[in-house]
Amino acid sequence: MNTGWIRCGAALILLGTCHAAGKLGQFEAKGSYTGTPANLTLSATVEPAPQDKGAAGGIYVAALVQNDWLVLGPTGWVPSTMGFPAYRTGPLANTAVPVLSNLDVAAIECAQVFAGYGRTLDAMVGEMTYRSIYQVPALWPRTTPLPCSSMADADAARFLKQATFGATEAEIANVKQLGLAAWINAQFALPASRYPNLPETPSSRPAECDNICGRDKYSLFPLQTTFYKNALTAPDQLRQRVAFALSQILVVSGNEINMAYSYAPYQNILVDNAFGNFRDIMTQVTLSPAMGRYLDMVNNGKPSSASQQANENYARELLQLFTIGLYQLNQDGTVVRDGNGLPVPSYDEEMVRKFALILTGWTYPVKPGAAPAKYNPSYYLGPMVAVATNHENSSKALFNGYVLPAGQTPEKDLADALDNLFQHPNVGPFIGKQLIQHLVTSNPSPAYVARVSDAFANNGQGVRGDLKAVVRAILLDPEARGGMRSEVNYGHLREPVLVGTQLLRALGGQSDGVWLIGQNRSLEQNVFNSPSVFNYYPADYALVDGTEAPQFGIYNTNTAIARVNHLYSMVVSATATGNVITPGKPDTTVVGATGTSFDLSPLVALAGDPAKLVDRLNVLLLHGTMQPTMRDLLVKQVTAAGTDPLVRTRTAIYLTAASTAFQVER
Amino acid sequence: MNMTRRDLMRAAMLAASASGFGWMKALAAPASDYKALVCVFLNGGNDGNNLIVPLNTDEYTAYATVRGGLALPKTSDTPNAALLSMGAPKSQPGREFGLHPALSALLPMWQQGKLAVQCNVGSLVAPLTMAEYKANRNRPYSLFSHSDQQAQWQTAESEEVGRTGWGGRLADAALGLNGGVTIPSLISLSGSTLFGVGRRTSPLVSPASGNFGLSGTGTSASAKARTEGIAALLGMDRNNILAAAANNALGTALNSAAIISPIINNGAAGVATHFTGLTGNFNAQLLAVAKLIEARAALGLSRQIFFVQLGGFDTHSNQISAQEGLFAQLGNSLAAFYKAMEGLGLANQVTAFTSSDFSRTLRPASGAGSDHAWGNHHMVLGGAVKGGDFYGAFPTLALKGPDDIDGAGRWLPTTSIDQYAATFARWFGVADSELTTVLPYLSRFNQTHMGFL
Structure with a gap:
C-alpha cells in the first residue's frame, strides 16, 4: 500500500481542479474509460504547444492506481518504486502514450493519467512546464471520495x-x-468583521475601575479576543488574514496605546482597507491618533526656535518601515547596489527632517464639547486635526525631483507628500514582498516579487496600490500554488498565532481567544502588543547563511521548547471530557466566554489503526506532505503510546504539530 | 548551527531521560580560570547626554542651554533629582562630571574604581573625520535607524548587514578555551539576539526563570513515545533550510535545558540575597546570570558571555521621567549584580558593559524627548576594570560644535564599536592575532583597545 514515495494524497498538486479531459496549458493528457467494473482503459496523447515543439526535456506519464503511481518507462508500466523514468526524452513532439488496461477496478483507489513535460523528476512532481490530468468519471463504484x-x-x-x-x-x-x-x-x-466601537475612557484609570475593568478598558484584551474570534470563525477570513499581515507592517503597539477604545479604530483602518488602496491606508494610518501618539506625530509642533526640532519619529518610520524601506529596490525586490557593491540608500537624514517638518501641526481630534486648541487633549475617536499656525510650510525638495511648494496648508502638504511617497517605485516591492512573506514564503524568487510589484503598480485598470490586485497576485502566483515545494528555502515558519488558529480550525475546535492570548504571549507573539514598531519579529531577520526568515526573530532555544510545550498544553495535558479536550475553561469574568475546546471523536474513531490516524492527520494538518519516514515514525510512536485511543490520538496530533513538517509551512 | 549526528543522538538521549547529562561533565575541561562578560543592551537608544553631564560651569551652562527642559539640574531641592558629582575622572584632573541621579547605586563603584565610562563610542567603518563625514565618505549604513544601529552594535559590522554578532564570534574564538563543551557559551536571557550568533556557535536563549524543558517527560509509555518521537523528528526534514534551522535550535535547547533549568530556578542560590527587594524582568535577567555564574561548574565552561536587555529607551517624548525609571532599574540591578560577583569572589573575573542603538540628539524634540543620534557614552563595570576614569574623548556639547554632525547635537563617534569590543575580547583571552577574526574592522584603527581592562 505505501511502498511508493508518492501517494495519492501526497503530491502532484495541480493548478486548478481535475478535468474530465484535462487540459492545462497546451499540453493534454487524454483518457478513455469503459465502465465495466472489471476493466479500465487509460491512455494519453501528448500535444505540445507549437512554440514548445522541439524543446529538450522528458515526458513523464503516470497513472495513479491502487494508491501508488504506475509510471510508464522503457519496459512498460511499473510501480513508482522502480523509479520514475521519462517515457520519452529528447525534443518535445506529439506523442501517443500506450494504453493501460485490464485493471482490477475493485482494487483501484483512483485512476488518472497524468502526463508532464519537464527537465527533471522534480519537475514531474511539482513544476512541469505543462501538465494535464485525466480522471475517471464519477460513476466510480466507490463511496469514498x-x-x-x-x-x-x-x-x-x-x-x-x-x-x-x-x-x-x-x-x-x-x-x-x-x-x-x-x-x-x-x-x-464579504462585509468586514470589525473591532467594536468603544466609548472613550478617561486617560487615567479611575480608582473604582477594578482589575476586570482595567483588563477590559485599559488593556487591549477585548480587541485580542475579538481578533481570535474573527480569526477562528469570521467568514471574511482573507480580509482578516491580510489585515493581520498589515498590522505587522504598519505597527502600533499596545505597549503604549493600551486603552482598548483608543486602539480599536486603528485596527479597523487595516480591516476596512485590507482590500482597498494602499494610498488610503497611508493617509488614515498617518492621521490615526493612535499612531500619532505611538510615534509622536501628534502635537508635533512647528519648531519654535533653533534649539528645538520637529519630532522625527513618525517621519523616519513612515519612510523606513511603512512605505519605501532603507534601500532603493528593483521591482523584483532586490536591492540596488552602487559601483562598490553596496546598497544604495533610499533617503538620507535630511529627507527624514523634511518629512518631520511636513508632518508638523497635527493634534488630537477635538473632544466633544471641548474648544479646538493648538494642542488638543488626548482623544482617539476620529482622525487627527491640523492647526495651520503650528505647521512649518517651507518649500522642500522630495523624491523624484518633486518640490513641495511653500505656504501650503498642513492638509495639502500631507496629501502632496504622501502622493510623492506613494509614487516611489519602492512601495510595491517593499510592501508586496512583505505580504508574500506573511502569507506564503520567506524567500520568494525575484520573479515572484516582480509579478506582485506589477500588480501593485497597475491593477490592470491603471490603478496603483490596489490591494485586491496585490492579494490576488500573491495567492494565485505559480510560486504560491503547485505541488509540495522542493526549493530548499521555501515556506515560512508558522508564527505562533497561526499555529494555534490553524490547529483549532483543522480540528474543528472553538475558542473565545482567552487561552490563546496567554499562550502566544509566552511565545513572544502577544497580539497587538509587539515590543516595538519593528513588530514581534523584524521583517528583515535572516539566518546566518542569509536565508530570510522573519519569524525566526522569535524562534530560539527558549521558544523552540515553549512551542512544543504549547502543543503539550493544548493537546496532551488539557482536560478531557469524553473525547472533548478543553485547554481553556470559560473565564466567568469574560462576557460570552466559551473557553477553548475541540472534539477529537472523529480522530479517536480511527485510533484503533495508528496508520489510519496518522494518514488522516497528514491530510488535516500537512495537506498530504508527510514523508514516509515521518509516517513510519509516527505510526511507531502512536502504537507505543499504548492502546487507549484518546492517548494515541493526542500523541499523534502532538507529534505531527510539533514536527517541522507542520511548523514550517510549505 | 550545524548539528552533527552525534548532537542529535545526544538530544535524543536527553529528551528520553530527564537527568541525562552525565556526558556533559565528562567532556568539560576543568576551569583553570573563569571569565565572563555580560552585555547589557539598552534597547531603543539610550540618551547618553543625560548619563554623564559635565559640571564645570561653562560646560554645564552650554549643556543646560541647549537641553532646555531635558537638562538635569546641578542642584535641586527635590531629593534625588540633581546630578551626582563623580568628581574628576582620574586622567582629567580639574574637570567635574555628574552621573544621572537614578544611577546612584553605581556611584560607589565609580568611587572605588570599578566603574569606567567609555565616551562617544559608536558605529564606524574606519576612523572618520568630520570633513569625511560631510563629504559622505565611509558612513556606516543606515545611521539613526533602530534596527540597523542595533545590528551594528551587535555585529560590529557597519559597511553592510552582518549575519553574525561579535559576541558569537567571541564565543567561536573561545571554543578552545572552553575545552570542547558543547553547551553554548553564550547565553541570552532576553530572547533572540544577533549579538550571540557565531559562525561556529549559536546562542542559547534561556528564560530568566520558569519552565525550560519539555513538558510531560516521564516514564509512562505515552510520555516516552512523545519524547522519543520529538527527538527522532529532529533528524528529519533536513533538506529545507528553515526546517533544519528550527530543528537545530530545538536540538540545542534539549541538549542544554536539563542543566540550565534547575540553576535558574534555584531559589536557594546564594547570589539571590544581593537582589532582595528588586523586581522586574531586567532584574530577573541579571539574577539569572548571577545564578548561572554561581553554578558555573555544572556547565563546565571557562568562558561565558551573557546577554541581557532593558527596553524602553526610545524616548522621543517624556524623556525625563522615562529615563529616570529605566536608570533606576539599571543602576540598582547592576549594582546588585556586582555585589553578587564580589560575594562569589569573582568580581575580577566578571565584566559587565552597556550597549545601545545610539545616543540621542542633544537638542530636544517636540514632545519633551529627543531623536536618534550616534556616538554615545557607555559604562563598564567589574573588578578588573580600571575604573573611576573616562576613556575616549568626551564631545563638546554644542550644536554645530566640533563633534556635531548636523546641528541637532549628534556626535561623530571618536571611538568605534570595534575598539570598545576588542578591549573585552583581549581581556577574555583572545590572542591579538585572533582579534581581527572577531572584529574584522579592528585593524583599520591605530588604537586596538581602549585600556579600561
Whole structure:
C-alpha cells in the first residue's frame, strides 16, 4: 500500500481542479474509460504547444492506481518504486502514450493519467512546464471520495493556510466548488468583521475601575479576543488574514496605546482597507491618533526656535518601515547596489527632517464639547486635526525631483507628500514582498516579487496600490500554488498565532481567544502588543547563511521548547471530557466566554489503526506532505503510546504539530 | 548551527531521560580560570547626554542651554533629582562630571574604581573625520535607524548587514578555551539576539526563570513515545533550510535545558540575597546570570558571555521621567549584580558593559524627548576594570560644535564599536592575532583597545 514515495494524497498538486479531459496549458493528457467494473482503459496523447515543439526535456506519464503511481518507462508500466523514468526524452513532439488496461477496478483507489513535460523528476512532481490530468468519471463504484479530489483537497488546504487562519473541511469544499479566483472574489465581497466601537475612557484609570475593568478598558484584551474570534470563525477570513499581515507592517503597539477604545479604530483602518488602496491606508494610518501618539506625530509642533526640532519619529518610520524601506529596490525586490557593491540608500537624514517638518501641526481630534486648541487633549475617536499656525510650510525638495511648494496648508502638504511617497517605485516591492512573506514564503524568487510589484503598480485598470490586485497576485502566483515545494528555502515558519488558529480550525475546535492570548504571549507573539514598531519579529531577520526568515526573530532555544510545550498544553495535558479536550475553561469574568475546546471523536474513531490516524492527520494538518519516514515514525510512536485511543490520538496530533513538517509551512 | 549526528543522538538521549547529562561533565575541561562578560543592551537608544553631564560651569551652562527642559539640574531641592558629582575622572584632573541621579547605586563603584565610562563610542567603518563625514565618505549604513544601529552594535559590522554578532564570534574564538563543551557559551536571557550568533556557535536563549524543558517527560509509555518521537523528528526534514534551522535550535535547547533549568530556578542560590527587594524582568535577567555564574561548574565552561536587555529607551517624548525609571532599574540591578560577583569572589573575573542603538540628539524634540543620534557614552563595570576614569574623548556639547554632525547635537563617534569590543575580547583571552577574526574592522584603527581592562 505505501511502498511508493508518492501517494495519492501526497503530491502532484495541480493548478486548478481535475478535468474530465484535462487540459492545462497546451499540453493534454487524454483518457478513455469503459465502465465495466472489471476493466479500465487509460491512455494519453501528448500535444505540445507549437512554440514548445522541439524543446529538450522528458515526458513523464503516470497513472495513479491502487494508491501508488504506475509510471510508464522503457519496459512498460511499473510501480513508482522502480523509479520514475521519462517515457520519452529528447525534443518535445506529439506523442501517443500506450494504453493501460485490464485493471482490477475493485482494487483501484483512483485512476488518472497524468502526463508532464519537464527537465527533471522534480519537475514531474511539482513544476512541469505543462501538465494535464485525466480522471475517471464519477460513476466510480466507490463511496469514498476519489483521491483525485483529495489532491485538489490538498491544494485547497494549502491555499487556505496561506489565505486564511486555517483550512476547515467546509472551506476546502467551498474553494473546490468555486475555484481559487472565484473564492478570492467572494471573499472580497464579504462585509468586514470589525473591532467594536468603544466609548472613550478617561486617560487615567479611575480608582473604582477594578482589575476586570482595567483588563477590559485599559488593556487591549477585548480587541485580542475579538481578533481570535474573527480569526477562528469570521467568514471574511482573507480580509482578516491580510489585515493581520498589515498590522505587522504598519505597527502600533499596545505597549503604549493600551486603552482598548483608543486602539480599536486603528485596527479597523487595516480591516476596512485590507482590500482597498494602499494610498488610503497611508493617509488614515498617518492621521490615526493612535499612531500619532505611538510615534509622536501628534502635537508635533512647528519648531519654535533653533534649539528645538520637529519630532522625527513618525517621519523616519513612515519612510523606513511603512512605505519605501532603507534601500532603493528593483521591482523584483532586490536591492540596488552602487559601483562598490553596496546598497544604495533610499533617503538620507535630511529627507527624514523634511518629512518631520511636513508632518508638523497635527493634534488630537477635538473632544466633544471641548474648544479646538493648538494642542488638543488626548482623544482617539476620529482622525487627527491640523492647526495651520503650528505647521512649518517651507518649500522642500522630495523624491523624484518633486518640490513641495511653500505656504501650503498642513492638509495639502500631507496629501502632496504622501502622493510623492506613494509614487516611489519602492512601495510595491517593499510592501508586496512583505505580504508574500506573511502569507506564503520567506524567500520568494525575484520573479515572484516582480509579478506582485506589477500588480501593485497597475491593477490592470491603471490603478496603483490596489490591494485586491496585490492579494490576488500573491495567492494565485505559480510560486504560491503547485505541488509540495522542493526549493530548499521555501515556506515560512508558522508564527505562533497561526499555529494555534490553524490547529483549532483543522480540528474543528472553538475558542473565545482567552487561552490563546496567554499562550502566544509566552511565545513572544502577544497580539497587538509587539515590543516595538519593528513588530514581534523584524521583517528583515535572516539566518546566518542569509536565508530570510522573519519569524525566526522569535524562534530560539527558549521558544523552540515553549512551542512544543504549547502543543503539550493544548493537546496532551488539557482536560478531557469524553473525547472533548478543553485547554481553556470559560473565564466567568469574560462576557460570552466559551473557553477553548475541540472534539477529537472523529480522530479517536480511527485510533484503533495508528496508520489510519496518522494518514488522516497528514491530510488535516500537512495537506498530504508527510514523508514516509515521518509516517513510519509516527505510526511507531502512536502504537507505543499504548492502546487507549484518546492517548494515541493526542500523541499523534502532538507529534505531527510539533514536527517541522507542520511548523514550517510549505 | 550545524548539528552533527552525534548532537542529535545526544538530544535524543536527553529528551528520553530527564537527568541525562552525565556526558556533559565528562567532556568539560576543568576551569583553570573563569571569565565572563555580560552585555547589557539598552534597547531603543539610550540618551547618553543625560548619563554623564559635565559640571564645570561653562560646560554645564552650554549643556543646560541647549537641553532646555531635558537638562538635569546641578542642584535641586527635590531629593534625588540633581546630578551626582563623580568628581574628576582620574586622567582629567580639574574637570567635574555628574552621573544621572537614578544611577546612584553605581556611584560607589565609580568611587572605588570599578566603574569606567567609555565616551562617544559608536558605529564606524574606519576612523572618520568630520570633513569625511560631510563629504559622505565611509558612513556606516543606515545611521539613526533602530534596527540597523542595533545590528551594528551587535555585529560590529557597519559597511553592510552582518549575519553574525561579535559576541558569537567571541564565543567561536573561545571554543578552545572552553575545552570542547558543547553547551553554548553564550547565553541570552532576553530572547533572540544577533549579538550571540557565531559562525561556529549559536546562542542559547534561556528564560530568566520558569519552565525550560519539555513538558510531560516521564516514564509512562505515552510520555516516552512523545519524547522519543520529538527527538527522532529532529533528524528529519533536513533538506529545507528553515526546517533544519528550527530543528537545530530545538536540538540545542534539549541538549542544554536539563542543566540550565534547575540553576535558574534555584531559589536557594546564594547570589539571590544581593537582589532582595528588586523586581522586574531586567532584574530577573541579571539574577539569572548571577545564578548561572554561581553554578558555573555544572556547565563546565571557562568562558561565558551573557546577554541581557532593558527596553524602553526610545524616548522621543517624556524623556525625563522615562529615563529616570529605566536608570533606576539599571543602576540598582547592576549594582546588585556586582555585589553578587564580589560575594562569589569573582568580581575580577566578571565584566559587565552597556550597549545601545545610539545616543540621542542633544537638542530636544517636540514632545519633551529627543531623536536618534550616534556616538554615545557607555559604562563598564567589574573588578578588573580600571575604573573611576573616562576613556575616549568626551564631545563638546554644542550644536554645530566640533563633534556635531548636523546641528541637532549628534556626535561623530571618536571611538568605534570595534575598539570598545576588542578591549573585552583581549581581556577574555583572545590572542591579538585572533582579534581581527572577531572584529574584522579592528585593524583599520591605530588604537586596538581602549585600556579600561
